[in-house]
Amino acid sequence: MTTTDETTLAAGSPTTTFAPAPTTAFAPAPRGAADDDLGPGLTATDVSTDPRAISAATAVPRARTAPARARRPANGAASAPPAPPAEIEAALAAVPAPVVATSKVVTVAAPASAALVVPTIAPPDAEGHGDVLDDMLDRAVTHLRSLQDDAGWWKGDLESNTSIDAEDLMLRKWLGVWNQEQAELTARFIRSRQIADGSWPIYHGGPGDLAPTVESYVALRLVGDSPDAPHMRAAAAWTRAHGGVPASRIFTRIWLALFGWWRWEDLPVLPPELMLLPAKVPLSIYKFASWGRQTIVAITVLMAHRPTGIPPFPIDELFPAPAPAAKSRRRARAAGAWVDTTIDGLFHVGDADLDGDGSPAAQPSAVGAPSVPVDAPKRRRGQDAAPEPPDVAGRAKDGGGPGIPLPDGRLRRVGARAARGIKSAAFEHLPWTWMFHRIDKALHVYHRHPVRPLRALALGIAERWIVIRQEADGCFGGIQPPTAYSIIALRVLGYPMDHPVLTAALRSLDDYSVIRSDGSRMQESCQSPVWDTCLATIALADAGLATNDPALVRAADWLVGQEVTARRGDWSVPIPDVPVGGWAFEFENDTYPDVDDSAEVMLALMRVAHPRPEKVMAATYRGLQWVFGMQCADGGWGAFDVDNAGHLVYKIPFADFGMLTDPPSADVTAHVVELLGELGLGDDPRTKRGVEWLLHSQEPDGSWYGRWGVNHIYGTGGVVPALRAVGLPASHPAIQRAADWLVSRQNPDGGWGEDCYSYNDMSTAGMGVSTASQTAWALLALIAADRVGDGAKGEAAARGVAWLAATQTDEGSWDEDHYTGTGFAGYFYINYNLYRLVWPVMALGRYRRALAGDAH
Numbered sequence: 001m002t003t004t005d006e007t008t009l010a011a012g013s014p015t016t017t018f019a020p021a022p023t024t025a026f027a028p029a030p031r032g033a034a035d036d037d038l039g040p041g042l043t044a045t046d047v048s049t050d051p052r053a054i055s056a057a058t059a060v061p062r063a064r065t066a067p068a069r070a071r072r073p074a075n076g077a078a079s080a081p082p083a084p085p086a087e088i089e090a091a092l093a094a095v096p097a098p099v100v101a102t103s104k105v106v107t108v109a110a111p112a113s114a115a116l117v118v119p120t121i122a123p124p125d126a127e128g129h130g131d132v133l134d135d136m137l138d139r140a141v142t143h144l145r146s147l148q149d150d151a152g153w154w155k156g157d158l159e160s161n162t163s164i165d166a167e168d169l170m171l172r173k174w175l176g177v178w179n180q181e182q183a184e185l186t187a188r189f190i191r192s193r194q195i196a197d198g199s200w201p202i203y204h205g206g207p208g209d210l211a212p213t214v215e216s217y218v219a220l221r222l223v224g225d226s227p228d229a230p231h232m233r234a235a236a237a238w239t240r241a242h243g244g245v246p247a248s249r250i251f252t253r254i255w256l257a258l259f260g261w262w263r264w265e266d267l268p269v270l271p272p273e274l275m276l277l278p279a280k281v282p283l284s285i286y287k288f289a290s291w292g293r294q295t296i297v298a299i300t301v302l303m304a305h306r307p308t309g310i311p312p313f314p315i316d317e318l319f320p321a322p323a324p325a326a327k328s329r330r331r332a333r334a335a336g337a338w339v340d341t342t343i344d345g346l347f348h349v350g351d352a353d354l355d356g357d358g359s360p361a362a363q364p365s366a367v368g369a370p371s372v373p374v375d376a377p378k379r380r381r382g383q384d385a386a387p388e389p390p391d392v393a394g395r396a397k398d399g400g401g402p403g404i405p406l407p408d409g410r411l412r413r414v415g416a417r418a419a420r421g422i423k424s425a426a427f428e429h430l431p432w433t434w435m436f437h438r439i440d441k442a443l444h445v446y447h448r449h450p451v452r453p454l455r456a457l458a459l460g461i462a463e464r465w466i467v468i469r470q471e472a473d474g475c476f477g478g479i480q481p482p483t484a485y486s487i488i489a490l491r492v493l494g495y496p497m498d499h500p501v502l503t504a505a506l507r508s509l510d511d512y513s514v515i516r517s518d519g520s521r522m523q524e525s526c527q528s529p530v531w532d533t534c535l536a537t538i539a540l541a542d543a544g545l546a547t548n549d550p551a552l553v554r555a556a557d558w559l560v561g562q563e564v565t566a567r568r569g570d571w572s573v574p575i576p577d578v579p580v581g582g583w584a585f586e587f588e589n590d591t592y593p594d595v596d597d598s599a600e601v602m603l604a605l606m607r608v609a610h611p612r613p614e615k616v617m618a619a620t621y622r623g624l625q626w627v628f629g630m631q632c633a634d635g636g637w638g639a640f641d642v643d644n645a646g647h648l649v650y651k652i653p654f655a656d657f658g659m660l661t662d663p664p665s666a667d668v669t670a671h672v673v674e675l676l677g678e679l680g681l682g683d684d685p686r687t688k689r690g691v692e693w694l695l696h697s698q699e700p701d702g703s704w705y706g707r708w709g710v711n712h713i714y715g716t717g718g719v720v721p722a723l724r725a726v727g728l729p730a731s732h733p734a735i736q737r738a739a740d741w742l743v744s745r746q747n748p749d750g751g752w753g754e755d756c757y758s759y760n761d762m763s764t765a766g767m768g769v770s771t772a773s774q775t776a777w778a779l780l781a782l783i784a785a786d787r788v789g790d791g792a793k794g795e796a797a798a799r800g801v802a803w804l805a806a807t808q809t810d811e812g813s814w815d816e817d818h819y820t821g822t823g824f825a826g827y828f829y830i831n832y833n834l835y836r837l838v839w840p841v842m843a844l845g846r847y848r849r850a851l852a853g854d855a856h
Helices: 031-036 086-094 131-146 163-175 180-192 210-223 230-241 250-259 272-276 290-305 329-334 431-448 452-468 480-492 500-511 529-542 550-561 595-605 613-629 666-678 685-696 712-725 733-744 772-784 792-807 835-851
Strands: 513-515 521-523 821-824 828-832
Touching: 131 529, 131 792, 131 835, 163 180, 163 210, 163 250, 163 480, 163 500, 163 521, 180 210, 180 521, 210 230, 210 250, 250 290, 272 290, 272 452, 290 452, 290 480, 452 480, 480 500, 500 513, 529 550, 529 595, 529 835, 550 595, 550 613, 595 613, 595 666, 613 666, 666 685, 666 712, 685 712, 712 733, 712 772, 733 772, 772 792, 772 835, 792 835
Parallel strands: none
Antiparallel strands: 513 521, 821 828
8 A cells, every 4th residue: 555644634623732642652541431431331341441452453353264263352261151041942952953965056058048038937846846946046056155265254245335435535545545556446436336417326226316426526536537527527517406515414524524625613513522421311322323323433533623634626516606706805704705615715825825816826735734724704693594405316205214304304114113213303393403403503612612621531532432442353343434434533633544553444444345357446335244154054055055065064163253252342231231142244343243143143053064063052042142132122123232213313413314223123123033933932922022023013015114125025025934933824914915015016027126216215115127136035925925836826936936047147146236235224225246146045945945845
């Protein structure tokens, strides 16, 4: 990585002098604040009091190229787990040992024609096998097996939107670690995702969105693209037509503020004093979802210091209207004109800064060089306030997911009755909004005159809070956004670029980059090895692979080695007595294991005839205890936290970026219920509460809302098999209504698809271009609902299987450009590149089994 001169930062606060710390300096928070490392209620035995003690400088990451390995403890070796309760031990022992079967793998040639020719699925033989079905499934299994790493894991690339790529470039430019060759490769990828109207969307086939469009434009300017180039002119015109920079999301404007293209004074305040609030207070950081919490803490540091750089170039073309011309700033101010809306107006330009013709002199090219922001002129009495930014194109207009307002101020329900308490920050008619806007104004005043000891204490706690959560591979939170913001926050706090914490963090972002087949560089928002591996294991086992096959045993070994056994993460703040356990989504994310991954991992482990069953049983027991502890009060399960469904966080002016809480969802709850059913715990009261939650959250049309996959097809494809696993008959009204809904949404070509826009408009639920993953989800539900066999009963499933057969690629997979993964409904979607393979393999395997009379 080519390194240029380090960026010099300037504190925006007029009351605080910023001086970079010495290269080895680290000022830990007062000893009395030790309990705030991971949250109130945790003791010094849970985490180190010195953040450097478990930073990337000393922690050893899990080797990605070796089989299962010992977990690293946070503070010494983990103690042996207690003996399992008798009922759980009995349930685990009663689970039938996986049947050691042999699998038939045959490679056949793909159809010569690329046209969609729907084949006829031959009647199965006595074992439920047919030539087309067997050949299709065997090719897919062969291809999936070929993608396994020698260590046992699978990982597909994760595509999101170009904000991730643009922010990676902006981060490296701001830090002074720019590599032009690398940047050109990223720029090539960004350009490839621009759509015809000049904008960038947040999902394939979707409309343009301001956040990726503004950020991608700025990133390309940093790389060297001319603003007069046709693709740049189109992007700028689209941006202006949709409200320009003022209408963009707050995080976009924070990035611009770092470069001096936006005023910190015009952003809502998140003060670091939030770190001093007890965990149970409504606006405590622990009331935000894990993904927002890790980012917000870093943002509070930036809000306190307000680092501002000299822009390397103006971006006036991204604003809807230029500032009025004025011969002199002084006269313009005297006239009451607002002269600071353009980029040049954000900085003092003294006489010494002017060229002979009176124009601003050329500025240093180093981004982040010290500058002094111009104070905004005060609004005169009676003068209209600046208008609120218009809504961003592509977000919900007439319906939507969590946190997305409807035009009349209502919020679309999240999974029917699943999360009644979630509201949107757009309720302008409620006094909460008015109150928080008044509080925000007061916080701006407080920023200029903070209580210094209090602010110093808060910043110290925030610093330690960030560093103590660095994972062994250097990342923060396992995803790109909090890692990037944490790097910036620590840099602002004086950490030099060669500090081990920062070098490890940057290295983790390097690990997220993917060089694509066309030579371009794509930045992943995160990586999904645990999730992909457990799904691949389930799929291969359900497709008939021998349960003692070395591929499955290696996968099980690797998964057991990924179990979180030592560190108590944020999840433990409200439930400190729940023992550590579970699995995370990524290679390294011990602070944030999640229920969804944990349930699917245990479902995968149950399918493997491991040579050391006691090893698998012990991990399953610990995981099960943790999952039980994560059940919410209403009976459902969220992903990362317990009872994280408050609505007050949506009222703050900062809340414009989607889902801020982690309430129970149908898909996560379904995966847990399915696990409990397969473990024989269907009669457990906790299981019954989960089943009741699922039945209560069914939509009126018979579907279920999908929180982490698009959308109602995903939710329905997860819930129906779960209900069958706990013993509900296929004839149950909820199951048959779900099957009827799926049949009604089948495309004429035989497949199923659902566009991300269904989060905006529920009338489009289950409608979209057919995709392999969504067709597989629909099949999983229809198979579980006993909609398989001869005649009309099995027609829809047979047509879905025929569509998969007709669209399978030569290598045995399926093409899938459309995004079927959900990060934050209405704001962030994901194309899991392995979904197109693992889900069809799973569905086809179960379909073949169902034809043989063994659907479950």
